[in-house]
Amino acid sequence: MEGASGIESALETAVASCDALGCPPRLAAAIRYAVFPGGARIRPRLCLAIAAGCGEPESPLAIATAASIELLHCASLVHDDLPCFDDAEVRRNRPSVHRAFDERIALLVGDALIVLAFQNVARAFAQSPDRLPNxxxxLTxxxxxxxxxVAGQAWECEDSTPLEEYRRQKTGALFIAATVGGALSAGADPTPWRVLGETLGEAYQIADDIRDALATDEELGKPAGRDADLGRPTALAELGVQGAVKHFESLIARAAASIPECPGAEFLRELVDLEAQRLLPASANVGTSGTAIERLGPVTASARTLLLRTCGTAASMVPNITCTWPETRSFSAGGAPRYGTCTRLVFVTLLKSSPARWPEPPGPDDA
Incomplete structure (x- = not known):
């Protein structure tokens, strides 16, 4: 996956345009505050992983698409935290935008980020107009x-909420955009990738429900237990903890199985498993079936992909990796061994068979 340097640089370039003369200074500052520092950046990383799997691991178009998806995600967080919805005081372990600035500015920040996301892809795709419309x-x-x-958020305003639709729209929609957008930016058919986005989105929402109920404020970077406080429909309310965990595991297995054959298919399957380990809190007491954590060991011909340090897990859970491929390069990686954060694998291995240098991973993420 494209690492922090590529994603953060693209986001910085996009946000810097709001620093131009004519943008009210408090609005410009609040836009930057909403985007930096980021959280897991899971959606843009997924987008770039799909682009890499489709044969364009460092495509500027993919990087721009990934950044725009993250801008849309940041906009949704700003709006979700507003007093009319969650009235959340904290986001990523610091005051939410409307608390740090005010409610009027926060509303405008969310709107501005949505517009900025589309401006960003329009600029990047100016030289590839055939890929832009789709x-x-x-994204729309x-x-x-x-x-x-928007529809997902609006379900919270209804008296009765269909849980599956709510999950698909509020959380799954941007995961679908990430997988479909990654394929489109690489000039590939997006159809085979849609199921992966749908399934990962649903799994992520269920994991979010579990974390909200079982994790601490510090692990989440925001107040825990808000779903129950607000009476929202959740997987835990429907299935209980063990039922929700079991459903999460089945979705992760389905997501991995849905990945179409491509140069990076095995890497993507490993990444799905490893990301699953990051998503659930330790208190869920679960290890996903056949996780990549258990399978990590010597690099074999069946993998023929690289193992990236993007995979979320405590560093103490990652075994030593012995590379059996000739003419490879290894890079040491840091990262504090905190459960519930996305720490980095000890090694990243670039295989000689790789047609191009695969992107570097991000650093440790906030909850």
Whole structure:
């Protein structure tokens, strides 16, 4: 996956345009505050992983698409934290945007980030206009109504909420945008990748429900237990903890199985398993079936991909990796062994068979 340097640089370039003369200074500062520092950046990393799997591991178009998806995600967080919805005081272990600035500025920040996301892809795809229309449509489906984040947020305003639709729209929509957008930015057919986005999105929402109930405020970077406080529909309310965990595991298995054959297919399957380990708190007491953690060991011909340090797990859980491939390069990686954060694997291995240098992973993430 593209690491922090590529994603953060693209986001910095996009946000810097708001520092131009004519943008009110408090609005410009609040936009930057909403985007930096980031959380796990899981959606843009997924987007870049798909682009790499489709044969364009360092495509500027993929990086721009990934950054725009993250801008849309940041916008949704700002709006979700507003007093009219969650009234959340904290986000990523610091005051939410409306608390740090004010409610009026926060509302405008969310709006500005949505517009900025589309400006960003429009600029990047100016030299590839044939790929732009389908990408824009994919992004609008992810944020609009029906079917997108706006619809998902609106379900919270209804007296009765269909849980599956709620999950798919509020959380799954941007995961679909990430997988479909990654394929489109690489000039590939997005159809085979849609199921992966749908399934990962649902799994992520269930994990979020579990974390909200079982994790601490410090692990989440925001107040825990808000779903129960607000009476929201959750997987735990429907299935209980063990039922939710079991359903999460089945979704992770389905997501891994849905990955179409491509140069990076095995790497993507490993990554799905490892990301699953990061998503659930230790208190869930679960290890996903056949996780990549248990399978990590010597690099074999069946993998023929690299093992990246993007995979979320406590460093103490990662065994030593012995590379059996000739002419490889290894890079040491840091990262504090904190459960519930995305720490980095000890080694990243670049295989001689790789057609191009695969992107570097991000650093440790906030909860």
């Amino acid at each position: 990408l824009v449509l994919a 489906r992810a944020v609009g109504a029906p079917g997108g984040i």
